[in-house]
Amino acid sequence: MFCWLSRLNRGLATPTGRIPRLIWGRFSRSLVLSSQRRTPEFSSFVARTNTCGELRSSHLGQEVTLCGWIQYRRQNIFLVLRDFHGLVQVVIPQDESAASVKKILCEAPVESVVKVSGTVISRPPGQENPKMPTGEIEIKVKTAELLNSCKKLPFEIKDFVKKTEALRLQYRYLDLRSFQMQHNLRLRSQMVMKMREYLCNLHGFVDVETPTLFKRTPGGAKEFVIPSREPGKFYSLPQSPQQFKQLLMVGGIDRYFQVARCYRDEGSRPDRQPEFTQIDIEMSFVDQTGIQRLTEGLLQYSWPDDKGPLGVPFPSMTFAEALASYGTDKPDTRFGMKIVDISDVFRNTEVGFLRDALSKPQGAVKAIRVPGGAKYLKRKDIEPIRKFAADHFNQEVLPVFLKANRHWNSPVANFIMEEQGLGLTRLMEIQEEDVVLLTAGEHRRACSLLGKLRLECADLLEARGVVLRDPAVFSFLWVVDFPLFLPKEENPGELESAHHPFTAPHPSDVHLLYTEPEKARSQHYDLVLNGSEVGGGSIRIHEARLQHHVLEAVLKEDVKLLSHLLQALDYGAPPHGGIALGLDRLICLVTGAPSIRDVIAFPKSFRGHDLMSDAPDFIPPEELKPYHIQVSWPTDSAAEKKSLNHPHCPES
Numbered sequence: 299m300f301c302w303l304s305r306l307n308r309g310l311a312t313p314t315g316r317i318p319r320l321i322w323g324r325f326s327r328s329l330v331l332s333s334q335r336r337t338p339e340f341s342s343f344v345a346r347t348n349t350c351g352e353l354r355s356s357h358l359g360q361e362v363t364l365c366g367w368i369q370y371r372r373q374n375i376f377l378v379l380r381d382f383h384g385l386v387q388v389v390i391p392q393d394e395s396a397a398s399v400k401k402i403l404c405e406a407p408v409e410s411v412v413k414v415s416g417t418v419i420s421r422p423p424g425q426e427n428p429k430m431p432t433g434e435i436e437i438k439v440k441t442a443e444l445l446n447s448c449k450k451l452p453f454e455i456k457d458f459v460k461k462t463e464a465l466r467l468q469y470r471y472l473d474l475r476s477f478q479m480q481h482n483l484r485l486r487s488q489m490v491m492k493m494r495e496y497l498c499n500l501h502g503f504v505d506v507e508t509p510t511l512f513k514r515t516p517g518g519a520k521e522f523v524i525p526s527r528e529p530g531k532f533y534s535l536p537q538s539p540q541q542f543k544q545l546l547m548v549g550g551i552d553r554y555f556q557v558a559r560c561y562r563d564e565g566s567r568p569d570r571q572p573e574f575t576q577i578d579i580e581m582s583f584v585d586q587t588g589i590q591r592l593t594e595g596l597l598q599y600s601w602p603d604d605k606g607p608l609g610v611p612f613p614s615m616t617f618a619e620a621l622a623s624y625g626t627d628k629p630d631t632r633f634g635m636k637i638v639d640i641s642d643v644f645r646n647t648e649v650g651f652l653r654d655a656l657s658k659p660q661g662a663v664k665a666i667r668v669p670g671g672a673k674y675l676k677r678k679d680i681e682p683i684r685k686f687a688a689d690h691f692n693q694e695v696l697p698v699f700l701k702a703n704r705h706w707n708s709p710v711a712n713f714i715m716e717e718q719g720l721g722l723t724r725l726m727e728i729q730e731e732d733v734v735l736l737t738a739g740e741h742r743r744a745c746s747l748l749g750k751l752r753l754e755c756a757d758l759l760e761a762r763g764v765v766l767r768d769p770a771v772f773s774f775l776w777v778v779d780f781p782l783f784l785p786k787e788e789n790p791g792e793l794e795s796a797h798h799p800f801t802a803p804h805p806s807d808v809h810l811l812y813t814e815p816e817k818a819r820s821q822h823y824d825l826v827l828n829g830s831e832v833g834g835g836s837i838r839i840h841e842a843r844l845q846h847h848v849l850e851a852v853l854k855e856d857v858k859l860l861s862h863l864l865q866a867l868d869y870g871a872p873p874h875g876g877i878a879l880g881l882d883r884l885i886c887l888v889t890g891a892p893s894i895r896d897v898i899a900f901p902k903s904f905r906g907h908d909l910m911s912d913a914p915d916f917i918p919p920e921e922l923k924p925y926h927i928q929v930s931w932p933t934d935s936a937a938e939k940k941s942l943n944h945p946h947c948p949e950s
């Protein structure tokens with residue numbers, strides 16, 4: 299991915315640069331709407347006749363008008379003009395009669411925007427550039443107009459020129475000119491268009507917009523609040539249209555979808571945004587399978603042609619299995635290295651910490667096998683792994699190396715009896731030069747630790763050239779049968795929803811809600827792609843009584859805050875369920891972008907700031923008055939307040 303982009307951009311830097319035909323082909327192919335199999339009219343209603351990137355030998359002799367940015371000028375003879383579609387070479391006229399045209403084209407700084415009119419001609423023999431899609435032709439200019447001049451830029455508009463992300467975000471409008479950002483945003487637009495087509499045209503969904511000014515509701519992520527003119531009253535920005543989509547079902551809009559903006563005030567988290575987009579879906583009279591098949595069809599239909607076909611149905615795994623085999627509810631199933639329970643091998647062990655763990659309830663001995671680990675992993679790799687386990691999980695991890703001479707090499711090698719060694723080899727299918735990482739402890743804890751180490755080892759092996767997670771492979775997975783509730787992190791004596799409070803219990807576990815709610819499974823499903831959660835949803839509780847019980851008796855929430863929903867469920871609410879796909883993350887994985895910020899036109903920084911406009915910003919006290927709000931300044935921000943007028947300093 300990155301290598302092709304940097305090659306592409308090196309190509310953009312000079313008119314003689316090499317731009318592999320394959321890449322250009324892919325780029326222009328992606329501009330074709332696959333559902334209609336035709337290229338859109340890129341030049342309708344505007345001043346140009348063609349785009350810079352579309353001209354070929356078939357256009358020879360045509361009079362064209364092009365608008366674009368000056369990418370490059372060579373010896374005042376050639377100029378390369380760029381638009382979103384590509385580059386074209388323009389010949390600057392040298393004869394006296396065209397002196398004014400020459401002056402415009404030679405004096406305009408790089409990145410100025412110009413309009414040129416002229417004839418498409420062949421490049422002189424030997425001067426063609428076979429690596430450039432427009433490399434057989436050039437434009438013999440007759441007229442030129444400077445539409446707007448460009449000042450000295452904070453960075454060059456060339457993808458290969460390195461710039462910090464803070465600078466890119468500060469000048470986002472310039473960053474958007476890069477081919478990478480153009481590609482990401484256009485691909486996003488096409489996928490969304492195809493999703494709309496699939497849902498509305500093929501399956502009769504209704505696109506409904508729901509409010510962004512709402513009220514604070516219990517459960518789920520923290521919401522942003524918006525002041526109102528009524529003293530002490532606040533709106534809240536919805537973390538998702540969850541309640542509205544359920545209310546639409548009560549209202550008989552029985553197949554709803556929305557490209558929905560959601561807001562979560564979760565503080566700084568890598569690769570999260572305070573505002574983000576979901577493809578939000580809800581259907582009446584549907585079960586889990588119905589939602590899953592719809593989602594698979596939606597992704598298959600909107601999937602970019604050049605990413606290969608998607609096989610459906612996607613495989614499915616229970617939450618318990620995901621945790622036991624991968625140590626996480628979002629397993630990256632592109633590679634193995636699964637967690638194996640080896641408790642039985644060590645029932646009679648003399649190794650203290652293994653024996654201790656096995657004597658406790660839920661205690662187990664678990665391990666992962668790192669293929670070729672003895673070859674690729676060094677001692678210095680193992681120490682940080684053991685330290686991580688000790689610091690974050692309070693767990694011991696033991697490496698067991700199986701050398702080419704089939705000798706065990708481990709701090710506990712002397713304590714591994716022969717039959718234990720054989721049992722371990724058989725159970726884990728250990729080969730020469732493998733490493734086994736072994737831990738012991740409470741099942742969940744041991745699995746989570748090994749899940750993290752599995753990814754860590756994959757990073758280490760890949761850094762040494764082993765390909766484990768092919769970026770061209772898209773491994774979707776449904777994770778199902780989640781528990782309905784989990785112990786609260788800050789107070790494990792209380793329960794919170796694993797998904798959200800509207801999730802229905804598994805039909806065979808309803809009775810547990812009244813006896814042992816912590817044991818109830820839910821009808822919640824997550825969609826995982828290459829180890830990232832890209833969607834989640836559930837079948838909902840549609841009976842007011844059950845919903846009331848969950849909110850009040852199990853979750854100890856204030857039901858008054860949700861009285862509107864409880865009331866609605868009592869007025870003939872149909873059974874219903876839905877899902878939301880995280881559009882930003884999905885597009886990020888499809889494009890192979892390093893961060894979700896690279897698939898959002900105007901993202902916030904890591905700390906939730908808009909570095910271009912400097913939002914959030916201060917508001918003078920008199921403007922806060924109508925909202926009955928006064929700022930109580932923390933002492934350490936008094937200095938910050940004083941520096942209100944200081945020039946903006948970008949975050950890194």
Ligand code: ASP
Nearest residue numbers: 538540835836876877878
């Ligand atoms: N509203 C849920 C979420 O944002 C998705 C759903 O249950 O449909 O995670």
